[in-house]
Amino acid sequence: MIKNKAMKGSEKLIETIKQQAIQPAPKWQFQVKNGLLWTAFLLAALLGAMAFSVILFAIQQTDFNVVSHLSHSRLELFLGLLPFVWIALLVVFLAIAFYSIQHSRKGYKLTVAKQFGFSAALSVLLGTLFFIGGGAHQLEHAFAVNVEIYESIQQKKIKLWSIPEDGYLSGKIEAVNDDFITLKDFNNQTWKVAYAAAFMPPVVRLEQGETIKLIGKITSKNEFKAEEIRPWGGRGKRMGGN
Amino acid sequence: MQLKFPLFWTSSNLNIITMVVPKEICDKYTELQILQKSLVVVDFFSCLYDRYEARLMRYIKRLTHATDVEAEDILQESFIQIWKNLHGFDQNLKLSSWIYRIVHNQAVSAFRKKKSFGKDENQPWDNRLDASIPDDAPLADGEEALGLDLNMHGVLEQMPLPYKEVLVLKFLENMSYEEISDVLKLPEGTVATRINRAKKAFRKLAEAQQIKFV
Numbered sequence: 255m256i257k258n259k260a261m262k263g264s265e266k267l268i269e270t271i272k273q274q275a276i277q278p279a280p281k282w283q284f285q286v287k288n289g290l291l292w293t294a295f296l297l298a299a300l301l302g303a304m305a306f307s308v309i310l311f312a313i314q315q316t317d318f319n320v321v322s323h324l325s326h327s328r329l330e331l332f333l334g335l336l337p338f339v340w341i342a343l344l345v346v347f348l349a350i351a352f353y354s355i356q357h358s359r360k361g362y363k364l365t366v367a368k369q370f371g372f373s374a375a376l377s378v379l380l381g382t383l384f385f386i387g388g389g390a391h392q393l394e395h396a397f398a399v400n401v402e403i404y405e406s407i408q409q410k411k412i413k414l415w416s417i418p419e420d421g422y423l424s425g426k427i428e429a430v431n432d433d434f435i436t437l438k439d440f441n442n443q444t445w446k447v448a449y450a451a452a453f454m455p456p457v458v459r460l461e462q463g464e465t466i467k468l469i470g471k472i473t474s475k476n477e478f479k480a481e482e483i484r485p486w487g488g489r490g491k492r493m494g495g496n
Numbered sequence: 497m498q499l500k501f502p503l504f505w506t507s508s509n510l511n512i513i514t515m516v517v518p519k520e521i522c523d524k525y526t527e528l529q530i531l532q533k534s535l536v537v538v539d540f541f542s543c544l545y546d547r548y549e550a551r552l553m554r555y556i557k558r559l560t561h562a563t564d565v566e567a568e569d570i571l572q573e574s575f576i577q578i579w580k581n582l583h584g585f586d587q588n589l590k591l592s593s594w595i596y597r598i599v600h601n602q603a604v605s606a607f608r609k610k611k612s613f614g615k616d617e618n619q620p621w622d623n624r625l626d627a628s629i630p631d632d633a634p635l636a637d638g639e640e641a642l643g644l645d646l647n648m649h650g651v652l653e654q655m656p657l658p659y660k661e662v663l664v665l666k667f668l669e670n671m672s673y674e675e676i677s678d679v680l681k682l683p684e685g686t687v688a689t690r691i692n693r694a695k696k697a698f699r700k701l702a703e704a705q706q707i708k709f710v
Contacts, residue, residue: 265515267541268515268542272538278583284583359586364683365686
């Protein structure tokens with residue numbers, strides 16, 4: 255700063271600007287910054303919505319209530335079922351959306367709660383729509399196919415329903431007769447399942463090729479007595495569909 | 497609009513001749529017009545400086561206990577920032593709020609730098625006093641008046657910056673909640689709460705020093 259006591263403040267200012275050839279930053283820089291913030295917000299909200307939709311899908315697909323009946327370490331099983339990857343992605347995208355709102359021109363007008371609320375609300379709303387539209391299933395499937403280290407919701411579900419010693423069995427029906435179902439589980443082991451006394455909702459179709467979940471108990475080697483039969487997917491379709 | 501300038505103004509860039517625009521010419525223009533003219537002829541920027549100099553110098557000194565020289569340096573630096581960011585000015589804001597925001601940030605940053613060098617020891621604030629002030633307790637004497645001259649007794653100087661800044665902006669700079677919100681980049685609700693707490697803190701501190709209220 256040039257110091258000259260004899261000069262007026264304004265004179266000193268203009269002299270500094272001229273001497274150092276200081277120019278106002280071009281308008282486009284501010285426009286780009288503003289545009290980037292809003293783009294980041296929209297992208298983060300959109301990606302957060304996708305992550306949220308997969309979390310919904312995971313909740314829908316995983317029978318968390320089963321965990322409490324298992325004799326295995328419940329906490330371990332429960333934590334194993336949580337879609338951590340998607341929760342982490344949701345947190346990251348929400349944080350980016352939150353940051354973008356906070357640093358937007360008018361962001362400071364909103365309280366922290368509102369800034370966070372707007373970011374979260376948009377992701378929740380879009381995520382729910384994406385989930386209802388079936389996008390979550392496709393996205394999760396694409397992830398499972400393309401990302402090697404990713405453990406899919408389907409794999410987690412199979413793990414949960416492959417503990418016959420705790421009363422949880424699942425697999426594909428190979429044959430059905432009046433007293434028994436022949437079932438091949440996901441470890442390719444064949445089971446003879448007695449189902450006469452089992453509760454079975456109408457959506458369950460006992461047909462060859464159908465995938466089902468069973469709650470019951472082992473009666474002898476490779477024999478299982480079913481107390482309840484559930485469809486593999488929410489609507490009783492074949493595995494891989496939903 | 498046709499301006500009548502002395503001839504040497506227009507050629508000032510050649511030898512860096514610095515001219516400030518006379519007050520009578522500056523007075524003909526609104527602040528926004530001055531900004532626009534500054535982008536064409538930088539000398540017009542002096543109008544803005546002259547228009548705000550006195551109150552901003554006062555504001556800086558109230559906020560930071562800066563000396564005249566320090567305050568002027570802060571103001572000069574602030575106006576350089578204003579000049580650099582001229583295109584970033586959001587015209588939905590009041591220009592004065594934007595200018596105060598930049599000056600405020602510059603002043604606070606200088607104040608913190610000064611404090612970190614241990615030059616400012618004038619902060620005998622007791623945090624227990626702050627913690628004992630409820631957020632929502634009603635004020636005895638209405639919301640707008642403190643019943644005490646803020647400049648008196650040095651009470652204001654002893655207050656922590658977050659309280660001091662809102663009290664100065666509200667009661668000494670006579671700004672509205674919206675303007676303070678724009679200067680400090682805080683939600684209006686937060687400004688209102690902080691003013692409320694600051695007033696009570698001010699009273700407590702004044703009472704602790706046995707200063708009588710009018």
